[in-house]
């Protein structure tokens with residue numbers, strides 16, 4: 001007898017979240033474990049592309065480096081399963097953006113009070129195009145397969161920082177391999193101890209305080225409004241042959257939404273040792 005196969009539909013990450021579940025401190029974010037039903041998670045995990053596919057012919061990038069495939073590379077490529085292509089298509093669509101703005105519209109509004117006027121439309125009505133595709137858009141959405149390559153010396157893939165200033169909403173969906181037993185690789189949320197000041201997009205460790213850690217666990221999800229307040233980082237990861245796996249979600253404007261205030265020259269001289277430590281591991 002043929003085994004019955006259940007056709008899975010791609011999960012919609014924010015569809016069932018209620019606005020009151022959004023946490024506002026130290027900046028607007030939402031996180032949960034067991035983000036999607038376990039049967040669909042298992043299928044997504046089984047069909048998650050391998051490191052070779054993600055490297056896409058490039059030589060291995062080095063120890064604990066982020067390598068990725070974007071929506072532009074994934075949609076229409078039959079090497080990726082129908083379930084994954086549907087997942088990427090949905091999370092770069094106007095339907096997905098409606099849920100982002102249903103939950104985060106007011107938070108975006110208070111963080112970026114001039115943005116709707118500048119665009120000429122309410123956040124909820126913005127025209128959406130997947131990143132890398134042609135077409136008039138107010139916001140471009142990306143969905144990416146990401147792996148942090150095997151770790152040969154204990155490092156953080158990314159110390160405390162905010163995402164690039166043309167990004168206003170970011171999310172992560174973790175696919176930790178069950179054989180991966182090393183500690184670290186968790187998502188750390190920080191708050192400022194003082195007025196924000198940056199070296200490019202990074203903060204000095206002395207300026208920020210760890211508020212919350214979201215464990216790098218299978219089927220866990222986090223999202224946040226990116227702004228000068230949105231300091232986050234990845235905790236140092238132990239030595240392992242197993243890549244750290246996740247889906248990265250990006251919402252990108254055609255211009256900068258904010259300008260991270262840089263340390264002045266005197267401060268740069270004063271903290272030069274800490275700055276070189278912060279910038280040294282700026283790998284992408």
Ligand SMILES: [Fe+2]
Nearest residue numbers: 161162163232
């Ligand atoms: Fe980031």
